[in-house]
Amino acid sequence: MEKYLSQLNEAQLEPTIQIGGPMIIIAGAGSGKTRVLTYRIAYLMHKGIDPFNILSLTFTNKAAKEMKERISTIVGSSESKNLWMGTFHSVFAKILRIEADKLGYPSNFTIYDSQDSGRLIASIIKEMNLDKDIYKYKQVLGRISSYKNSLITVRAYFQNPELKEADTMARRPRMGDIYKAYVERCFKAGAMDFDDLLLKTNELLTRFPEVLMKYQNRFKYILVDEYQDTNHSQYLIVRALSDKFQNICVVGDDAQSIYAFRGANINNILNFQKDYDDVKVFRLEQNYRSTKNIVNAANSIIDKNQTKLDKVVWTANDEGAKIKVNRSLTDGDEGRFVASTIFEEKMNNQLHNSDFAILYRTNAQSRSIEDALRKRDIPYRIYGGTSFYQRKEIKDVISYLRLIINPADEEALKRVINFPPRGIGQTTVDKLIVSANGYNRTMFEVMKNIDKTNVKVNSGTKKKLQDFVTLIESFQVLNQTADVFELAEHVTRTTGIIKEFNKDGTPEGVARMENIEELINGMKDFVEGQKEIADTTGSLAEFLEDVALATDADADKGDPDHVALMTIHLAKGLEFSNVFIVGLEEDLFPSAMSGNTRAELEEERRLFYVAVTRAEKQAYLTYALSRYRWGKLVDSEPSRFISEIDEQYLEITTPKEELRFNPMLSADIFGDTPSATSKKASPNKIRFKPAKQAVLKKDFKSKKEPEKFKVTTPKNLKPVAKTGGNTNLFDNKLVAGNKVKHLRFGTGEVLKIEGAGADTKAEIKFQHGGTKKLLLRFAKLEVIG
Numbered sequence: 001m002e003k004y005l006s007q008l009n010e011a012q013l014e015p016t017i018q019i020g021g022p023m024i025i026i027a028g029a030g031s032g033k034t035r036v037l038t039y040r041i042a043y044l045m046h047k048g049i050d051p052f053n054i055l056s057l058t059f060t061n062k063a064a065k066e067m068k069e070r071i072s073t074i075v076g077s078s079e080s081k082n083l084w085m086g087t088f089h090s091v092f093a094k095i096l097r098i099e100a101d102k103l104g105y106p107s108n109f110t111i112y113d114s115q116d117s118g119r120l121i122a123s124i125i126k127e128m129n130l131d132k133d134i135y136k137y138k139q140v141l142g143r144i145s146s147y148k149n150s151l152i153t154v155r156a157y158f159q160n161p162e163l164k165e166a167d168t169m170a171r172r173p174r175m176g177d178i179y180k181a182y183v184e185r186c187f188k189a190g191a192m193d194f195d196d197l198l199l200k201t202n203e204l205l206t207r208f209p210e211v212l213m214k215y216q217n218r219f220k221y222i223l224v225d226e227y228q229d230t231n232h233s234q235y236l237i238v239r240a241l242s243d244k245f246q247n248i249c250v251v252g253d254d255a256q257s258i259y260a261f262r263g264a265n266i267n268n269i270l271n272f273q274k275d276y277d278d279v280k281v282f283r284l285e286q287n288y289r290s291t292k293n294i295v296n297a298a299n300s301i302i303d304k305n306q307t308k309l310d311k312v313v314w315t316a317n318d319e320g321a322k323i324k325v326n327r328s329l330t331d332g333d334e335g336r337f338v339a340s341t342i343f344e345e346k347m348n349n350q351l352h353n354s355d356f357a358i359l360y361r362t363n364a365q366s367r368s369i370e371d372a373l374r375k376r377d378i379p380y381r382i383y384g385g386t387s388f389y390q391r392k393e394i395k396d397v398i399s400y401l402r403l404i405i406n407p408a409d410e411e412a413l414k415r416v417i418n419f420p421p422r423g424i425g426q427t428t429v430d431k432l433i434v435s436a437n438g439y440n441r442t443m444f445e446v447m448k449n450i451d452k453t454n455v456k457v458n459s460g461t462k463k464k465l466q467d468f469v470t471l472i473e474s475f476q477v478l479n480q481t482a483d484v485f486e487l488a489e490h491v492t493r494t495t496g497i498i499k500e501f502n503k504d505g506t507p508e509g510v511a512r513m514e515n516i517e518e519l520i521n522g523m524k525d526f527v528e529g530q531k532e533i534a535d536t537t538g539s540l541a542e543f544l545e546d547v548a549l550a551t552d553a554d555a556d557k558g559d560p561d562h563v564a565l566m567t568i569h570l571a572k573g574l575e576f577s578n579v580f581i582v583g584l585e586e587d588l589f590p591s592a593m594s595g596n597t598r599a600e601l602e603e604e605r606r607l608f609y610v611a612v613t614r615a616e617k618q619a620y621l622t623y624a625l626s627r628y629r630w631g632k633l634v635d636s637e638p639s640r641f642i643s644e645i646d647e648q649y650l651e652i653t654t655p656k657e658e659l660r661f662n663p664m665l666s667a668d669i670f671g672d673t674p675s676a677t678s679k680k681a682s683p684n685k686i687r688f689k690p691a692k693q694a695v696l697k698k699d700f701k702s703k704k705e706p707e708k709f710k711v712t713t714p715k716n717l718k719p720v721a722k723t724g725g726n727t728n729l730f731d732n733k734l735v736a737g738n739k740v741k742h743l744r745f746g747t748g749e750v751l752k753i754e755g756a757g758a759d760t761k762a763e764i765k766f767q768h769g770g771t772k773k774l775l776l777r778f779a780k781l782e783v784i785g
């Protein structure tokens, strides 16, 4: 037996060496699914299967790269270069370039990122004279994206009156027209957006049977990681390509399906056995990643979900440390706790920065963490967020490069036609757009043939337009001989971009210059790297493709010893020794957006499961009692997810009763009665103070007085709340006799005020809920009289 196979356990070995036929591996986090895929590819190659015939689809390009590297250490790099590996988008972009002419596209089509798509849609909304407050371009884009992912083309849209009706009900009767204009404009610009890469692949495979056959024969073996997060469009592609040989191996974990909001369909994994004949199902149960504590805690989380496949996950690893739960007063304190813990852990246990990851629900949460890390001089990197390639100066440079390859690219053209400023105003640009639409030509063509068109501009402007055309054409000539690095250097110099950012000498200008420098250095690396891993030349076209499809988790530059910051969504599939999961607060995680259905709450819970299972040795859960959100300090409740974890796996440094999740206090999301809820959700499992349990149970029965259900948070711990634009109660402006409104207790009258400063308390008689003494610093009070 090959030596590398001994690095698998028996359950893993079986699917690894199962060569033909459809198979699915459903298994929990950290059980070696990705490892099996990797080793399986190596094994197939050892068995003489040509790497040209193997297609492997991963969640990020980084994952594909790591797999490829691992495989090349087993089978040798010259062979592994020929594997087709990458994300759905990157693999099918390649195929679309080869087959572009069939769909009427040039093979050098541009890939519009969501910023380009958004700008184009905003422009169309404006050109159509629609109200931009009703037709919000982001929402319109989201809608178009969901049509595309459900394979609803423009024609299908207009054939289906229900769609039009739905959009009319949503006060956007012109949706279909925008969709149509958007598709036409992309087509004319030789551009595909992200969703097109899947939609057009589907179109290619359905409309051209000979093309389908070609790729069916080519990809005799197909492997898909993270199959639980495929959307309908991706599902159909995999289905079509694997139909002939049915050598398809998918791996996934239904408990980690977290992309429903982007159209991922968990049924793809649940129905796999129905889609193919004689499907072999494999399960892996042993987790190699995490300690017993983490594995068990994670199991206790996912246990709360009703919709799930039954799975066992256990580990032979050490018991490990308990999960630490930490409460902070503010998000700033939370950041400081994280930073100082990292600092101390590094000192005490000789750890590296790269042993730590900080995961959050939303990108906006990174700010307070970053501040704290900077103060401690802890190097960190943010994955995702505004990615490097989305920065203004980088997009400007890239737009020039895109124009060289595809002068029809309207969004790139609009971006740089007057940047750096060359005296071509918006009015001129608008005239070019109108004319281009009228002639059904590209803006570049109109500029090039300006004398033959109806565009009325003065001779000075005309010259400027012609100079711009000449500039781009001169770059095109250079592109025939120079590599991407040389070309970019030339472009940034001759266009004056460098000078433009340099001229004000502001720190911001300098930072932009440095970014451009980093971009150009990155090109040098790209040219070298491309030769090593992929046997290609590192042309401009290849570079642009890489940039367009860089997924947020791919960025991996600079000093590798850094703390990683990212959203939980991005962390899927990754692992870190120590993981902080921050912002565990109601309405943040679970997100406020998930409050409507059980399905949405269950998706949040899966997300929490993903987060916890990233940790190998130590997990931290942190929450703050108040947090700046949308520029306002709002108070927050600990997330129900904390109290859902079995207490024996936690080390809580917090007043435990604070952690109880009381569904009566949150919106009753399922319309369940309290007693019904208590059967399955947390109230019944209030574990932290058994003594109080009896009381609580009783309270839950008395539905009529929900106020009493409040498990009062220790008063001195409730956060500062400034609800309702309240006057600052620290100033003690409240006096006896004031009428106040409390978010939970309703209206009441202040009986007396005692104490001073931060310790000021008010005794308030509430209409319902009796008399209470509240620390003003933390009470949610609004003065109403």
Ligand SMILES: Nc1ncnc2c1ncn2[C@@H]1O[C@H](COP(=O)(O)OP(=O)(O)OP(=O)(O)O)[C@@H](O)[C@H]1O
Pocket (backbone or CB within 6 Å): 007, 008, 009, 012, 027, 028, 029, 030, 031, 032, 033, 034, 035, 036, 253, 256, 287, 288, 289, 572, 573, 574, 575, 613
């Ligand atoms: N048989 C094994 N022996 C030793 N280590 C293993 C074994 N199987 C897997 N591992 C290690 O366990 C960790 C988790 O494996 P892997 O990432 O493949 O799991 P996964 O099921 O893909 O997890 P996820 O669901 O999070 O994507 C990795 O570090 C991997 O190298």
Ligand SMILES: [Mg+2]
Pocket (backbone or CB within 6 Å): 033, 034, 035, 573
């Ligand atoms: Mg994996």
